[in-house]
Amino acid sequence: MLNETHDPALRSWVPSTAADAADFPIQNLPFGRFVSPATGRPTLGVAIADAVLDLVAATAAGVLGGDAAEGVNACRDGWLNGLMALPARHASALRRDLSRALRADACIDKRLRACLFLRRGLRMLRPVDVRNFSDFYTSIHHARNCGRLRRPDNPVLPSFHAHPVAYHGRASTLSASGTAFHRPMGQFVRPGESMPVFEASQALDFECELGVYVGQGSALGERIALQDAPRHVFGFSLLNDWSARDLQVWESSPLGPFLSKSFVSTVGEWVVTAEAMAPFHVPAAPREEGVAPLLPCLDEAADRLQGGLSIDLEIRLRTAAMQRAGSAAMVLARPRFSDQYWTVGQMLAHQASNGCRLETGDLLGSGTVSGPTDDRLGCLLELTRAGQRSFMLPDGEERTYLEDGDEVVIAARSAAPGFVPIGFGACAGTVLPARR
Numbered sequence: 001m002l003n004e005t006h007d008p009a010l011r012s013w014v015p016s017t018a019a020d021a022a023d024f025p026i027q028n029l030p031f032g033r034f035v036s037p038a039t040g041r042p043t044l045g046v047a048i049a050d051a052v053l054d055l056v057a058a059t060a061a062g063v064l065g066g067d068a069a070e071g072v073n074a075c076r077d078g079w080l081n082g083l084m085a086l087p088a089r090h091a092s093a094l095r096r097d098l099s100r101a102l103r104a105d106a107c108i109d110k111r112l113r114a115c116l117f118l119r120r121g122l123r124m125l126r127p128v129d130v131r132n133f134s135d136f137y138t139s140i141h142h143a144r145n146c147g148r149l150r151r152p153d154n155p156v157l158p159s160f161h162a163h164p165v166a167y168h169g170r171a172s173t174l175s176a177s178g179t180a181f182h183r184p185m186g187q188f189v190r191p192g193e194s195m196p197v198f199e200a201s202q203a204l205d206f207e208c209e210l211g212v213y214v215g216q217g218s219a220l221g222e223r224i225a226l227q228d229a230p231r232h233v234f235g236f237s238l239l240n241d242w243s244a245r246d247l248q249v250w251e252s253s254p255l256g257p258f259l260s261k262s263f264v265s266t267v268g269e270w271v272v273t274a275e276a277m278a279p280f281h282v283p284a285a286p287r288e289e290g291v292a293p294l295l296p297c298l299d300e301a302a303d304r305l306q307g308g309l310s311i312d313l314e315i316r317l318r319t320a321a322m323q324r325a326g327s328a329a330m331v332l333a334r335p336r337f338s339d340q341y342w343t344v345g346q347m348l349a350h351q352a353s354n355g356c357r358l359e360t361g362d363l364l365g366s367g368t369v370s371g372p373t374d375d376r377l378g379c380l381l382e383l384t385r386a387g388q389r390s391f392m393l394p395d396g397e398e399r400t401y402l403e404d405g406d407e408v409v410i411a412a413r414s415a416a417p418g419f420v421p422i423g424f425g426a427c428a429g430t431v432l433p434a435r436r
């Protein structure tokens with residue numbers, strides 16, 4: 001899958017001075033949806049260094065042609081779905097043509113330059129119109145840390161080792177990065193009491209995840225072989241599956257999460273394509289010793305060898321007081337996606353294994369990305385041992401769970417020897433007081 005667009009020698013003529021410009025070298029070219037300052041309407045863009053190129057305007061100006069233009073023209077109102085639904089050659093041609101036009105040695109097309117906007121200050125929107133959202137549970141460290149709270153002697157159940165566990169989420173509550181949301185109200189039982197109250201959650205948490213966007217779907221009744229799963233992945237974005245732990249504990253016996261997760265989930269600004277991620281595949285994490293072998297439908301040589309992804313995430317917290325004081329955010333943890341027990345391919349193959357139809361634009365969440373050490377845990381439930389252990393912020397504030405006014409930002413980078421690192425931009429959200 002490697003081609004000229006991954007060449008580490010490539011540089012762009014677009015200036016790169018912004019603090020986060022390193023996320024968007026010419027080897028990345030992620031897609032996003034934003035409000036055009038020129039027209040005031042949503043449009044499809046690609047991030048390059050300090051700028052975003054309006055692809056719809058560039059196509060209308062005649063800068064792009066062939067499969068690339070056809071791909072952009074399929075994206076109505078700037079939603080990426082139209083391009084995702086087309087055969088992969090369209091997104092690939094678009095990436096190749098953009099790479100060639102934006103290279104330092106390219107003859108700069110004035111029409112192209114007119115379609116560039118400074119990234120800073122742009123209003124970013126949700127890039128994909130998602131109709132189905134499933135959230136998985138693919139970190140064994142997260143599963144063990146959470147399972148221990150309920151079953152200290154048997155934290156990881158046998159089914160966790162047999163298939164990637166998941167539940168169906170709500171696509172309607174997916175929100176753009178930067179969205180502020182109200183602390184959810186709900187039922188929970190206060191510590192030491194036995195009867196529930198209906199109150200504002202007192203245990204609001206984030207979950208640092210990777211989102212996987214489906215490109216080509218599957219037909220009802222059709223299964224997806226593990227070896228074919230990568231062909232159904234259009235790209236990746238950051239995802240924060242905000243969770244109300246007190247609601248979750250009360251409602252999740254005996255079924256899974258419901259209202260504790262469906263008040264908001266934040267998706268990242270940018271969709272990093274599967275093609276851009278080609279240099280960053282790594283072996284799947286090893287199976288634990290002593291567990292039953294995988295069933296053949298979830299076991300495949302190429303998936304074992306390169307089903308993992310090298311993505312280093314970072315979770316930052318900035319409280320209202322820190323924002324007022326102009327202080328920098330505090331890094332809470334740096335989880336690594338390469339620690340995940342199940343691969344993206346296994347998630348897709350498992351979801352379609354009963355004949356469930358996958359559709360273009362479906363979003364599959366990886367579940368919380370957590371590793372074996374405290375600095376690699378992906379949620380406060382784990383970092384604070386379910387609220388039993390608070391931590392201090394640089395300005396002397398104390399936290400267990402999130403307070404009103406807190407902003408959480410997830411960022412991520414992928415790096416590999418011999419390639420230019422790429423980033424995912426931001427996935428940010430701020431907690432507002434509950435609506436009582």
Ligand code: CA
Nearest residue numbers: 207241367368
């Ligand atoms: Ca989750």
